[in-house]
Amino acid sequence: MASTDRQATTLALAHALSAAERGLAVIPLSRTKLPALRSPHRDDPGPAAPPCHGECGRYGHGVYDATTDPRRIRALFAAAPWATGYGIACGLHPHHLIGIDLDTKPGTDSSAALRELALRHLFTIPETVVVLTPSGGRHLWLSGPPDVVVPNSASRLAPGIDVRGAGGYLVGPGSRTGHGAYDMAPGTAHLAPAPCPPALLRLLTPPPRTRHSTPSSAGRHGQGLVHFVLAAHEGQRNTRLYWAACRAYESGIGPALAPALLAAAIHTGLTHHEAHSTLASAARMAGGQGG
Template sequence: MATTDRQATTLALAHALSAAERGLAVIPLSRTKLPALRSPHRDDPDPTPCHGECGRFGHGVYDASTDPARIRRLFAAAPWATGYGIACGLPPYHLIGVDLDTKSGTDSSAALRELALRHLFTIPETVVVLTPSGGRHLWLTGPRDTAVPNSAGRLAPGIDIRGAGGYLVGPGSRTDHGVYTTAPGTAHLAPAPCPPSLLRLLLPPPRPHHPAPPAPGDHGRGLVQFVLGAHEGQRNTRLFWAACRAYENGIGPALTAPLTEAALHTGLSEREARATIASAARMTGHRPAEQEP
């Protein structure tokens, strides 16, 4: 068993390095498909938000890298790893994963086809990864200035989305249930752009526009508190949602600084926060606050 595990780790590292050569940032995974390295802050009595600033491994997708030397160090720190994860939402692809599950008892492929017919989009030829349970992962690329949130079953039963802060199990990974493989005829493809109509479905739905938007006040404070309440994995999503609501209600420019400060308290960098708020402004048909007169 030990020899088999060592062979699986060696193969996983080789596949991870190959993915990194294509510009995909990777992390080692265990047989359970979870990050192989546990958080170094798990025993801290009062942990502060950390995305790897401490210099140690164990921060999930925040450890993800395309640097071969760093990837080798990650796998050396996790010799039990038998797979690798590919971080979504990062340049150059800003990967979006459409996970078509089979365990829910629904035909997720048929559900996706129905969505495509209803919303007039076509799923392009792209990388498809086959899961041991019979499911499929479709790889798509998103706009660089748009953070697609993770979701489970929101698009349709059996369809999960892997976006910013999430990861996909890479082909060649070995898990407790089997090996992930690339579907025949798709290994040579680059991830295809996400159709605009599908992208709109993946983003948080806009709230109805009110002709007489409320002035900054309790509503603005509520949006700031909403961002402050974010946990790891939902910081970008909450900030994007709050910023969209602020711009829709006419208080986007006034809330840019408070929302940025709230995001910094949750652990986002100022650059991440401002980029997310600017994306929300564009998504709601406004110019980012720093460009407005």
């Protein structure tokens, strides 16, 4: 069994490195499909603190550890020698991946439900990457626009259809879990994630909620967002800046916080032009005014 697990770990690492070459950020997963590395903050004493998304520099922050850097991927797997699979982070540059998870729950036909949605809203599911799950389900990989954040959801679109978007991940093909292996569907391995049809994208992005905050909470929130950007590793800088800026504009502190976010991003190595463009995209997405 130990030898089998080592083989599964070696194969998972190889598949993860191959995915990273295609621009897909990855993390190691256990046989339960959960991130293989536990949170380094699980035993922290004291009152609840703002969640750490990797600012501490340690591993164990789930999808926030995701990277395309081969050295970091090897280090992540070395820290989790029990990993038998890998997760692919959604919503990140360059593909801005959206996962449509067609489940096989009893009493539901998720494939038929997706076809019905396509007929009702006048879109066609394009030819794209398809991953077959051990339970008989399918994961469809689609590419989203860089200025749209698709949230995760479970059966909101239709019964049996889960969506993996920003902050979520998909189990990568070649992974082994307690229920079996995830495999690429025949004839799709050579494909890139196809652009998400606009009509489907509108269904995946509910209207933004209006948020209110007090000056003191806004100040603490803004400081946390700036620290989040400052803690970015290579390959995460633009994504972290975009995520932080979106949260800032949604909270109503975007215009005030933008200069600090810009300075933090430049400090991590982004150029002024790159950082300014990312902030402008976040402002447009959240309904703010991009400078």
